[in-house]
Amino acid sequence: MADSGYTCTCCGEHHAELPFAYGAPAPAFWQGGDGDVLEEERCVIGGQHYFLRGRIVLPVLDADDDFEWGVWVSVSKENFFRAEDRWDDPDRAAEPPYFGWLSTELPGYEPGTLNLKTNLHTRPPGERPLVELEPTGHPLAVEQRGGITLVRVQAVAELLRHP
Structure with a gap:
């Protein structure tokens, strides 16, 4: 079996696995105040800021x-409750994308990633939505x-292992 690990250029150690996914447990704005709700896929802060969890997929050209x-993506109250109403609907993947603002600061990007414009594309039940960034010159886009x-x-x- 081929080794899926890598030798770290920071510490010189061989790590057994090269991760292909990382995630933020909460939106960047999460403080955990009274009345705030943080679930696995949805979050509400202060009764007026609404977030859905999604995936930014980057093709790996040589893998x-x-x-x-x-x-996490901040969406309008209307889109948040529309997504919630359609949560278990098998046809929810046909929904038009929801506009939102990226609400996760990803490491290693300059300028930062917070508040980049996005479109959140719903997927079938059980699949996390896909996040499409506005096609700008930002390094993540x-x-x-x-x-x-x-x-x-x-x-x-290496950046995440050795911040």
């Missing part, structure tokens, strides 16, 4: 698997459109 960032390499996947792993 069989894609790289994924698990992120460029990576989503053009893909990344295994070298970049390793650089992310």
Whole structure:
């Protein structure tokens, strides 16, 4: 069996696995105040800020698997409750995308990723929505459109292992 690990350029150690996915447990704005709700896929802050969890998928050009960032997107109250009403509907994947603002600060991007414009595409029940970034020159948007390499996947792993 082929080794799926890597030798870290920061510490020189061999790590048994090169992760292809990372996720944020809560939106960047989460404080956990009274009345705030944080669930696995949904979040409400202060009764007026609404978030859904999604996936930013980056194609990896020299691998069989894609790289994924698990992120939170701020959506309108109307879209939040529409998504909630359709949560178990098998036809929810046909919904038009919901506009939102990226609410996760991903490491290693300059400028930062907070508040990038997005479209949240619902998927069938049981599948986390896909997040499409506005096609700008931001490095994350460029990576989503053009893909990344295994070298970049390793650089992310090293950044998160050795902040």
